[in-house]
Amino acid sequence: MQQFIDAAPGVRLWTEQRGAADAAPLLLVMGAQASGLGWPEPLVDALAAQHRVIRYDHRDTGRSTWSFEERPYRIADLADDVIAVLDGLGIDRAHIVGMSLGGMLAQMVLADHPDRLLSATLIGTMALSTTHCTRPDGSTIPADALPGISPEVLELWSRPVEDHGPAAEVERRIEHWRVLAGGHLPFDDDYFRAFEHRVIAHTGHHRVGTAHGSAEHDGMLRTDRLARNEVPTLVVSAPADPVFPPPHPQHLAQCIRGAELVEIPGMGHALPPAVHAPLATAILTHTGAVAVA
Template sequence: MHRHIDAAPGIRLWVEERGPADAPPLLLIMGAQASGVGWPDPFVDLLAAHHRVIRYDHRDTGRSTWAFDEHPYPITQLAADAVTVLDACGADRAHVVGLSLGGMLAQLLLADHPDRLRTATLLGTQALSSTPYVRPDGVAVPVEELPGIDPRVLELWARPVPPDLELEAELDRRVEHWRLLSGDVLPFDAAYTRAFERGIIEHTGHHRTNTAHGRADASGMDRTRGLARNEVPTLVISAPAEPVFPPPHPQHLAQVIRGARLVEIPGMGHALPPAVHAPLAAAILEHSRS
């Protein structure tokens, strides 16, 4: 079942619910410039066997309102949108899973709205904390010295995208993007990725790109104290082939979020190919059950 909900005057969000209506709700929060259908259907179905899974399009993605230039907002507003989605779906408390920027939004929820979360699972993201990372040998590493984004990814992100790019050329660009984001461990299936992105374009209704989340104000997101006081059961997924927030970012997350535990998905990068669906879903379901 899918529908639109009102998040603010002139702003509507596309929302889908899948799974038994009486099952514990589980909210999926996607990354920057990514729509809710970036969570692959087979993966969502694995979770929906035990949960009422809620996924949605951020504003300026998918079928939600694209109006950043007329209605600019800070990144923190996207976390408020997640709470709005829970309200609209009648979910007083939910399990929350966040990927990339979605993992940062989930941390904002942990710190600011812990009463709305049953559990949290974070993947492919960085800590919203200024606390140094303590290496196994006891050496403290300042946050600004943790490994950065793979230069190949940065180079691709820096390339301008022509506004009149044809569909097949845009699909070529997206496949190249996901080839890099997938990491260098698991085999990359270009045909699968192309078909997956074609489905996202069909869902959206066009293949225009949007830079709204990259232009949104990212200030005021540090939650060092709130994460240190966390009482929500939190799972951090470690992806050894992650090119955006590579290890030890997951280990740092598990240190700064009180009570968090770490689970590694072998071969995983910053993407959700079929090879990671079963182990990732199993880790999330075990966490939500416990």
């Protein structure tokens, strides 16, 4: 079922729901410049076997309002959109799963609105905390000294994006996914080509959004609140992630009180078919344990 939610004046967000209406809600929050279709269909279906799964398009993605150039907003406003989606769908509390920027938004909700969450799962993201990272040998790494984004990704992101038509844009995106995937698992060009064709068809155009990279990101740190967290939280470690490589996941799990850590072997900063089943199992095991508790 598809539905538009009024998140703010002049801002409408596209949402989709799948699964039993009376099942525990599970909200999927994608990364920067990624629409809700960034969550692959097989993964959504697997989660919908046990949950009322909701995915949505951020502002300036997919079928939601594209308005940043006329009305700039902050990253914090995207976190407010998470609550707006829950309110608009009449959901008091939900499990939340956030990837990349979506994992940061989920942390902000975890810190600011814990009463709205049943659990949180964080994937491919960094901690919104200044807490030091502790190595297994007991030594520490300052939060601001954790490894940065790989040079290959930075070089790719530094290239100007030129419009040479839909076909060329799809191929550019495939190259992007190849780098983000991390190289530990076989890369399927045809899978990501079909994936991007679906995204473009859903969006209605192949333009590249830049709003989330330009939005103000001040006021995102939640060090103290994350350290006092009481919401069951799972951190997914992706060992091949070139954006937030280890020990970012370990640091994240240390910053959030009570967080558990699980590794998906070979996973990078992408969701290829090889990770769908283990990722769904990790999420459902986590949400299932919360339900039992």
